[in-house]
Amino acid sequence: MSNLLDVINVKRTFPRGGGEELLVLDEVNLSLKDGEIVGILGRSGAGKSTLLRLIAGLARPQGGQLTYMGAPIHGPVPGVAMVFQSAALFPWLTVLENVQLGLEAQGLPSPEIRSRALAAIDLIGLDGYESAYPRELSGGMRQRVGFARALVMHPNILLMDEPFSALDVLTAENLRTDLIELWLGKKLPIKGIMMVTHNIEEAVLMCDRVLLMSSNPGKVGSEVLIDLPHPRERTSPAFEDVVDKIYVEMTARRVERMRQAQGAGNIAMALSHVSPNQISGLIEALAAQPYDGKADLPDIAYEQELEVDELFPVAEAMQLLRLADVEGGDIKLTHMGKRFADSDLNERKEIFSRALTTHVPLAAHIRRVLDERASHAAPKTRFLDELEDHMAEDAAEETLKTIVSWARFSELFSYDDDAALFSLENPT
């Protein structure tokens, strides 16, 4: 029997200014089998959502092939339903009307539409809310409508695009367990689920298999099988082992790549926006008890209530500045990191400034240019153009934004947004 879904060598690009193309997904291969929940885990910007939209037939790939039950996907397929991050309900329709809409589009007879919609509403625990408008519902209830709207189609594949990430912790957990119970009890009219998430624990909690995506361009890097019985306990050692393993996989490669770029003095290293405050905050947390300078990444993420998407960039920035070492799923303060933690604000600025000039090639480069020029000033476009030779426009903007915020904190150089000008002057 063929798989529910096959994705073979899929490639997706977005047009960029000047006729160039930005490669978002490249050589993506994956499959979904009957009875499986597969998670796609990756950082923001890894192209996870793009991949899901390709599978849903909402966008077309520039290369490769996607097949649903053996047939190529050319557009939205009735057997593939999607749950969106924001629920994407139609605010002008009631709960019942929202759930019925997809069936109406199929042109089914009214009695059938009604009975199926009511059944889906019943299944997902929305009884009594049929005539409510979405704006009257809480976030969790809205997302339930999102689920009901997808399930009512009796799809073979349910796609979920970070469906719990916009919800508060309690509501999200409640919805996750309800969904897993329905799935295990074979009450859901679906054969397989594919979900995109950036929450590692969520993936380990729900999925049979997790695919780790790497960025720039997005690729399926590795696969982690999760062979734990349901219901899964977040605190069990086996669960924590899997989570640890994923953390290690997700950090190791990026850290390695960063070291290489740093070593080569390559200025074109994309930086995600991390503020000096976040770095200071994490350093202080690490220096304090119970960590005493060293922590397990999953632990500190949990205890500091940080999403992976929030933690990784900060940890990487610390690695880049050599304020901490990220290795094997652990983060450990370096000597400089410890000194930073013990210092007052002025000393911190000095440490940061030195770290910038020695370890961040782009910051050093900008400073050098400013020093060399008689006016001690240079327009932003000068550096933006340099960066854009190597990376996408957005990434270049974000990288410069990050450098600006770091430089401002450390007083290495200043930036005037009105004139889009870097300079050495500080307002007196």
Place this chain on the structure above:
Amino acid sequence: MKILPPVSIEARRLLPSGWDLLAAMLVLGFIILFAEASKNLMGPLSGISGQTLSLDPRLLPGYAVRTAMRMLLAMGVSLLFALPYATWAAKSRRAGTLLVPLLDILQSVPILSFLSVTVVWFLALSPGREFGAELACIFAIFTSQAWNMAFSFYQSLRTVPEELEEAGRMLGLSAWSRFWRIEAPFGTPPLIWNMMVSMSGGWFFVTVSEAISVGHTNIALPGIGSYIAVAIAQKNMTAIVYAIIAMLVVIIVYDQLMFRPLLAWADRFRMDETAGDDAPESWALTMYRRSKLMDLITTPFDWLMKWSYRWQAPSFGIRGAVREMDSRVADVIWYAILAALSLYGGWRIWSFAQAYLTWGEFGEAVGLGFLTMIRIMVLILLASLIWTPIGVYIGLRPKLSQVVQPIAQFLAAFPANILFPFAVSLIIYFQLDPDIWLSPLMVLGTQWYILFNVIAGASVMPKELRDAGDNMGLKGVLWWKRLALPAIFPYYLTGAIAATGGTWNASIVAEVANWGSTTLRAHGLGAYIAGAVAVGDFRRVVLGTAVMAFFVVVLNRIIWQPLYWLAERKYRLM
């Protein structure tokens, strides 16, 4: 940035209230006052009438500059009016109840009516010289620009986030510095957008305001508007083409040197951070910012403003408390003044009606009002049917929107008069009925508001919502009915409200068309007023104006306002 319609929509009540009536009485009373008084002022006009403008295209750049300067001056006057007026209306509970309905009424009075009753006054200021005529012209442009700017600023002031206001008060900012540092910046982006709309409105009436023709008063101030008027009178097609080119150049210059930089500059004041919105850019702004000369010019103002903030002591304690002057005495005085004014206005209207009007004439005006109303409704309906699908199509394609927006902006400024030659020739050639075929000229400038707003609505339709629709297989009729139309409905309404109001105003130039000696006239209130103005019959000007204001305000209240609230309640995107 959310654009609100330029009518009072905040009151949820249906029927016109006593305040509307009072506002109407005041406006009408003053128009009558001016009209009657100006009858005695006739005379000092011969000096500047009669000279004919030359159609030599070499003179056109000079004319263009003069027209542009008039527009700029009128814009300045409009700002000087709009800011204090809106602030007063928003800050004072007492004044607001009157000033807001007053704006509704003022907005519904056509520019020709204002012009016809005031032109003699302005001319009397400097007998025999152009100065008075220039003032009259600037005033006419002002009346086509000021009201929606005032509305926009008023609506902004009403929606300044509570926290900002409170922060300002905690810091001890005086009312003056709160206004300049909190309220004015907050209201700036929508105000600039409305200034652009106003500019288009000014252009639409440029012939009427420059080539003033009221009764025996005939003035043609050198400018593009008069140039067009003369070209039409002389049936000179080439000159009309020249005029269009000159207009295009002025509009582009305004856009590049004034509005683009303003928009880019005001972007910093935007509170709503809609994701994916590209910040507007302007080469001119970058130039201004880098120029030392600009610094030199603006620095004194900077100093002046900074000094003015200090001029008032920090207001803490009682001075800083929210003071609503709700003392009984003030109330009594205020209402006494209003009562006196309304009694005076009522008496004016009554004696005017007694002396000049018969029920028959009143019936005639109302009948013509209905004709114009039907015409407008049909036109807005047609424009909606055409522009809604096109607007949705464009709005869903960001690249296309960027191309279309400036073009539509230019078309919105296109004066109806320029199309007179084509309209008149076609109607005569095919022997068409002017009652029907002159009508399209009415929506010439205003239909674009529908397009603008539908494009805006479609472009902010959340991507996930569209994806959800695709995923569920929504297509064709169902897609329009359940997804596209509801999603753009609030935006469409804003556009339709603005378009309808504008179309009433436009009827005075579009229900009568001239080409050389041929004059085509449709039956309607616009033609009625225009005709009365042309022969200087103030009686009918006043009657027509009153009827038009009545139609506009009542329609706003019984159709647009309920629809607007329905849209806000049901179709607002979360």
